[in-house]
Amino acid sequence: MDFHRISFVIFICGVVLLSLNFPAKVTAGDIVHDDDVAPKKPGCENVFVLVKVQTWIDGKEDAEFVGVGARFGATIVSKEKNAQQTPLTLSDPRDCCKPPRKKLAGEIIMVDRGHCKFTTKANNAEAAGASAILIVNNQKELYKMVCDPEETDLDIHIPAVMLPQDAGTTLNKMLLNGSSSVTVQLYSPKRPVVDSAEVFLWVMAIGTILCGSYWSAWSAKETAIEQDKLLKDASEEELSNFGTGGSSTVMDINVISAFLFVVVASCALIVLYKLMRFTWFFEILVVLFCIGGVEGLQTCLVALLARWFKRTGESFIKVPIFGAVSYLTLAVSPFCITFAVVWAVYRNSSFGWIGQDILGITLIITVLQIVRIPNLKVGTVLLGCAFIYDIFWVFASKSLFHESVMIVVARGDKSGEDGIPMLLKIPRLFDPWGGYSIIGFGDILLPGLLVAFSLRYDWLAKKNLRAGYFLWAIIAYGLGLLITYVALNLMDGIGQPALLYIVPFTLGTFLMLGRKRGDLKILWTKGEPERVCSHVHLESMEE
Known part of the structure; x- marks a missing residue:
């Protein structure tokens, strides 16, 4: 393998380490805190819903905020046309732990979270004549308001909504401007049963693996054919000097590197978690992604165009550091670099996700063609470690860091950006709540290595689709x-570790089929059918 290819593989591994394996959905206004300890009871059994809080200042539409409805109180209308604009007022006292000093005439009252029960605030607001109560959290996240097990005074007939701290600060400034009148409108639009963005993302992930697998298998098949021709035409002296180790354009993972890959990924994730709030560090991530994206896009384009411009693809020029580079690569490189730079400049625009997905998909396809698992043993170690890694950093990391490290990094909570670039995403265009459905590179790449391995084995063993x-x-x-997305929607959009569901399906299917068909020993150790393995033919001829 040449210096350029080795350096690219090392670099790609670093990029992928920074992208393992993000939850599948990011939504504006996700409910971060989960307080489901208190049981449901009459008067406190509402379903938690996100609530849009649209504001008007002096009759002109202004900012829109997202809150979460309480388990108690009246339900909130789902259609905007049924919601009424209502004046907003500040509570006095601010926490509404005691009845407001002045009577209200149907206004919506905004109160601070304070130290008394949520239901106490709602009862005091209703007694004062409020039509709804907005409770401002003392943190940036949303919080599910429930009832204490021993509470009995739950006959509340006004809606109660929790707002994040930053929304409360903005509304407070609006209200303190005495020359302006502030009105708000509360409604909770329902999400579609099937998220079209998740469907497209599902198709995109499978399509990426298909492309990478066929490219990898085709390269392996051509290499095997070429080696068979060399073995057939070579003299005895040439056979004795015939090199071992297969193609110089690919790199096989071993058991140690598979284990270390996930260990180092954990360290990379912690670095992301600690440093992503710094602008300079996030810019470094963007640059790294652009470099990897340029290489991936360039490799894919050259491979496609070489079929029509074969002579240009086979003509080389020596370039310092990079060595021999084809003229076709030199012709394609300016376009790839320009594409990545334009994406970096406009990455936060409404169409920035398109460029990010193109760069990401070509990067993954390129890695699937270059990096390979040689047998099922290595694949089991790699996916097994990634399985544990994914579960730990999404769920178990809360006990150490008081929040899910993986979810915080995926959403870009501390960066001020809309998530890091090392993931594929599609906007939920038909969802009234907006946001993106996302999937990390690792959720495609790691299982994709196993799928690509299966296709290489099938082609070399000359198995048809059904028997392979x-x-x-x-x-x-x-x-x-698919099960990942189902679990995601059943759990109120809480980010799910995709490999929790993907690894048992893919690896389990492979192991069971291999054992049933009697191929498990060969798959586990050699990874290639013995009768077509070029280096085995070579050894038998030497003997």
Whole structure:
């Protein structure tokens, strides 16, 4: 493998380490804190819903905020046309732990979280004549308001909504401007049953693995054919000097590197978690992603164009540091660099996700063609470690860092940006709440390595789709990712570790089929069918 290819593989590994394996959805106004300890009871059994709080200042539409409805109180209308604009007023006292000093005439009252029960605030606001109560949290996140187990005074007939701290600060400034009148409108639009963005993302992930797998298998097949020709035409002296180790354009992962890959990924994630709030560090991530994206886009374009411009693709020029580079690569490089730079400049625009997905997909396809798992043993170690990694950093990390490290990094909570660039995302255009459905590179790349391995094995063993492993592996991946989205929606949009569902489906299917068909020993150790393995033919001829 040449210096350029080695450096690219090392660099790509670093990029992927920074992208393992983000939850599948990021929504504006996600409910971060989860307080479901208190049981439901009559008067306190509402379903938690996100609530839009639209504001008007002196009759002109202004900012819109997102809150979460309480388990108690009246339900909130779902259609905007049924919601009424209502004057907003500040509570006095501010926490509303005691009845307001003045009577209200149907206004919506805004109160601070304070130290008394949420239901106490709501009862005091209703007694004063308020039509709804907005409770401002003392943190930036949303919080689910529930009832204490021993509470009985739950006959509340006005809606109660929790707002994040920053929304309360903005509304407070509006209200303190005595020359302006502030009105608000509360409604909770329902999400579609099927999220079209998740469907497209599902298709995108499977399509990326299919492209990478076929490219990898095709390269392996061509290499095997070329080696067979060399072995057939070579003299005895040439056979004795014939090199071992397969293609120089790929790199096999071993058991140690598979284990260390995930260990180092944990360290990289902690670095992201600690440093992503600094603008300079986030800019470094963008630059790294652009470099990887340029290489991936360039590699894919050159591979496609070389079929029509074969002579240009086979003509080389020596370039310092990079060595021999084809003229076709030199012709394509300016376009790839320009594409990445334009994306970096406009990445926060409404269409920035398109460029990010193109760069990301070509990067993943390129890695699947270059990096390979040589056998099922390495694949089991790699996916097994990634399985534990994913679960720990999404769920168990809360006990150490008081928040899910993976979710915080994926959402870009501390960066001021809309998540880091090392992921694929699609906007939820038909969701009234907006946001993006996302998937990390690792959720595609790591299972993709196993799927690509299955197709290489099938082609070299000359197995058809039904008798081989590739068809079942790609179906298993699709089902695992589908279950991820189902779990995501059943759990109120709380980010899910995709590999929790994908790994058992893909790896489990492979292991069961291999054992049933009697191929498990070969898959586990050699990873290639013995009868077509070029280096085995070579050894037998030497003997």
